[in-house]
Amino acid sequence: MAGEALPGATLTFAPRGSDTEPLRTDVAAFIGRLRRGPVAAPVRVESWNDVLAAFGPPEGAFATPYALRGFFENGGRTAWVLRVSGPATAARTRWTAAGGGGLSHPRYDVVATSPGEWANGGRVAIRYRASTVAGPPTVSVRVTMPGEAPETFPGLPPADLARRLTASRYVRLVPVGPPAAPGKPGGPAPISASWDLTLTGGTDAPPDRDAYARAVADQAELPEPALVALPDLGTDLTGGTRTDLVLELLRTIAPLHDRLAVLDVPPDLTSADDAVDWAAALTGTGDTALLGCAAVHHPPLRTPEGHALRTVPASGHVLGVIARLDAERGAHHTPANAVVLEAVDLAFAYPEPQQVRLFDAGLNLIRCTRGRGLTVWGGRTLSADPRTRYIAHRRLVHLLVRAVRRVAAPLVFDVNSPELRLTLVRAVTSVLLSAFRAGALAGARPDQAFQVVCDDTNNPPEQDPGQVVCEIDVAPAVPMEFIRLRLVLGQDRGLEVIEA
Template sequence: MTSAALPGVSLTFERAATGDEPLRTDVAVFLGRTRRGPVGEAVRVESWNDVVGAFGPPDGTSATPYALRGFFENDGRTAWVLRVSGPAEPASAQWTDDYSVVAASPGAWANGARVSVRYRASSVAGPPAVTVRVLVPGEPAEIFAGLAPGEVADRLTASRLVRLVPSGPEGPASPIPPDAPLSMAWDLTLTGGTDSPPGRAEYTSAVTAQAELPEPALVALPDLGADLTGDDHLDLVLTLLGVVAPLLDRLVLLDVPPNLSTVDQVLGWAGALADFGDAALLSAAAVYHPPLRAPSLEGPGLRTVPASGHVAGLVARLDAERGAAHTPANATLLDAVDLEVEYPEPQLLRLFDANVDLVRCVRGRGLVVWGGRTLSGDPHRRYVAHRRLLHLLVRAIRRAAAPLVFEVNSPELRLALVRATTSVLLEAFRTGALAGSRPEDAFRVVCDESNNPPEQDPGQVVCEIDVAPGVPMEFIRLRLVLGQDRGLEVIEQ
């Protein structure tokens, strides 16, 4: 993309490329609707500007952009975004017999977009050149100037808005005919783009896709409550927890569906999840309520926003300040000015007893997260801080132990596994994440003949780890199974 500039020295700074960092516990993944962008393809963003560039400015039809804005305004640093959409078609316009201009992603967002193409043949001014200008309502203009005719399609892959697509596999290399006159001009208008809301199948695909990302430690679905209702909503949440819980490395931040306005309705929804009865699944999720009132991004005024995105940013902020083992609560949310509803104290107590983490308006402090519990009723799985400590340990232990997977089962291998896991646990102890005045009071690692008897399958090594979180004194027990046929498996007991 080129643009006009005054004579002089121009400096351009580009962010250094960054790869996945699986040990981080402050990275979030958002599954939801956006104005545009690739569907079902995870995109890594590191700022609000990255979000707008990849997915377009908010158009008021979905909550996910507001959740992402809240994440970054609360000092979140890195997020992944999975756009969820029902069946959709991109807008397009026929340019020549052999080429069409097509919107870069499906949806109605590009309907009415104008694309102007100007061609100039070879002359004393220079070789043949094509200039493409793209104007989409609500988006900055894109100008591609001085393109060689045969390079137009390749150069337009850098556009955020459009692509040049040949009509058939044997199309000519250049969209400009060889007998073209000295100059030609085309003015195109894109049409035919369609949208449809995502259903359970689309969300299920997104849930599966996020599980393949090693980096995220927080999962948010800001539009889920609006897109799926009733049994579809409940079943999708249970499917999500069934995918996330065995990973032992991420926490789902749930929002109460927006159509549930009374405390009794909220309690009924939370109770329906709790009645599922699987404490391990429920420990993978925390519910934050009520929704927030945040400044509108389309104009003056406020709009209601699910709390999960802002809370994810707060978790990321406190993670950097205090570490994953501390409760992400009693801290102020930024980029929100009010609550959608304020409950009297008796109703707040009912919600708290149902393990709903509250956002409260505290005089002199603003909006404060006032709760740090998962949905699980199991005392060993109840606290968000303990779950996030577990997620941190699992991520670190996986990295330390994974290189040992194909080693020969021997005392030397078991000793190497103990050393690798002990180094991780010692670091957690030194940072104050574990209880006790000595390391032996804080954790125990057993990987010897007591849990690896001679009659055991020689292709598998078992390592048992007991960990005591700082407060309260509750134990986390992990079992590592190192098998040559299935890699490293971490099991919570």
């Protein structure tokens, strides 16, 4: 982030804690609609103020900003945001700086920093002052956008104006045509001049399946997120297209073994029957590996919005709860029975028989209980297989995979040898010992909690010398079934993690 301190001087601030931390399991990725901000470019935010700076205030028609606010209000600390949009245009206007006075070009387009209607009606006031005994010529710029805090850039050097305005959250200056003639940039200059410009022509368009699919692929390339939400998906897509996109998300994250998708029942499906049918369309695939990557929390929440209440999807608040418990207790603790903050009611309540039906269909309900308020009731994925059914179980796997990946990845180009195998076993054992001491694993002793095998039994002499296999058996504290992870280090394909 850069801001003007004095004419001719720029002060740059490095965001605190901006380095990615792939070992964390409390970082979320949000894919959805926002008022402004880059499209199809992930942005890392560490607070609600960061969200406002990058994407503007909440837009009433979009759910993602409110989900992000719920995430941070419930204890979330870091999120990646991917704005999705259909074909859209950025608002703009033409500025002809007649008489220039040191400007590098006589004409510029003033263009909003991102597409959308958000910048329509935005005003850019430009004031030029010629050189005096006090100093050289300067240009001051004030940018005012509807519903946003104004920006002021005083005392900028004319020749460097376009570059200095890259610090603006709202606009960019794009030179038009050839530069000013050498020796007489922009022609003769007046003593002072002013221009008042208005931006127009910005358009929005709802994202289609392809826009969401690109964002899904982009989030998979980010090493940090361990949680994923798509708060606007249920509104933007419908029917089978919506279901296909969810399945594509799960097929994308399942091979990674390091993240969980928290889904919302589409907002147009308000009855218990509709919600059960929607869940059945996903669970009907029968693929427990995919279904173990997804959890559904329902119903939507009612949150304060000034003097009124707004209905928002539950996923953002639930991700905040999971992130908060992760920091307090560890990834292996279930989010069940945890209190949801900054929400005052449920969007609708189900009678107890319908609650049972929803629970049996694999949905985790949020309930309003006397004396505690809103609480998350249930900590299960959509999978019916005991090995992939529990959120705490899956997130322990995600933590182990991230930790093992960190220690094993630097070894992928080493030659298969007893020394390499011993190094790998020591590194993996260190990770598992840490998990055992944190209470994430079962057993009274480490040998009851895990086992690491990387020897001639799974690396016979006839095996490709460029490949090393390491098998890990882990017993989570709850449930008691063992998890088996198989690591394959290959010089031609890096590190591959397979869950048996």
